Amino acid sequence: MRDFVFLEPGTVAEASAMLADLGENCRIFAGGTALMLGMRQRMLAPSHLVSLGRLDGLRGIAFDAREGLRIGALALHAEVARSPLVQAHYPMLASMAARVANPQVRNQGTLGGNLCYADPATDPPGCLMALGAQVVVSGRGGERVIDIEDFLVDYYVTALAPDEIVTQIRVPAPGAGADGRYARFLRTAAEHRPLASVALSVRREGAFCVEARLAVGASTPVPCRLRRAEALLAGQAVTAQLAEQAASIVAEDINAVSDTRGSEAYRREMVRVVARRTIAALFGVASE
CATH class of the missing domain: 3.30.43.10 (Uridine Diphospho-n-acetylenolpyruvylglucosamine Reductase, domain 2)
Incomplete structure (x- = not known):
């Protein structure tokens, strides 16, 4: 060094x-x-x-029933995971944060730093995308609020201008019947970077899906929404057959990468399996 x-x-x-x-x-x-x-x-x-260590204004986690969740850019992954506010209102987010990398990273790494790094094989981006998060940035030109889908541009590339700093992550307030699940596939228990990840955020009435937001990460150059699958689920009573259909659409629609960790075909299949199990588990239907 x-x-x-x-x-x-x-x-x-x-x-x-x-x-x-x-x-x-x-x-x-x-x-x-x-x-x-x-x-x-x-x-x-x-x-x-x-x-940024002296910028205490970038720390902290707050929740308002109307405004939703506000997470300071310097909040640690471990702080997000154990926050009573996150656990109560966004259990999917708390569950994801508790699984990021390893204990050393969770207790040292920040949520804002993770998003700025824009590694497609980390957990937070896809989960936050399914939750409709926004990234607040500040620079010489003032403050900007960027939808996370626009913030994440490509492999290790974000929409940040050279003089801008991420200050906060905002997550909308959960609506009536809000529920969600984050799942990922690791080839071995020793791995920390998922080969495929699926985040599903819904509004539901029992087995009936009112609205869905589904994001895939790790197997794509940048986490992405799967709108065709979302449209299939919305307004439907979710069955095992519907979960299978939606998962197949997810696998068809992703821009899967091919590298030393897995071929494009292998990654599509893993995404399909994880998506099917995630949808089925969330709605309590058989996945096999």
């Missing part, structure tokens, strides 16, 4: 100015779990690190 200058701004505006002035020679330091790994492996060699 090469030498670098460690900067500690006291405000978001000051941090944004540093990013603008230093350009590509600097990186934001939040939890540092991904950044430090990249620097140790000489994949990154910034001359300056801009630490």
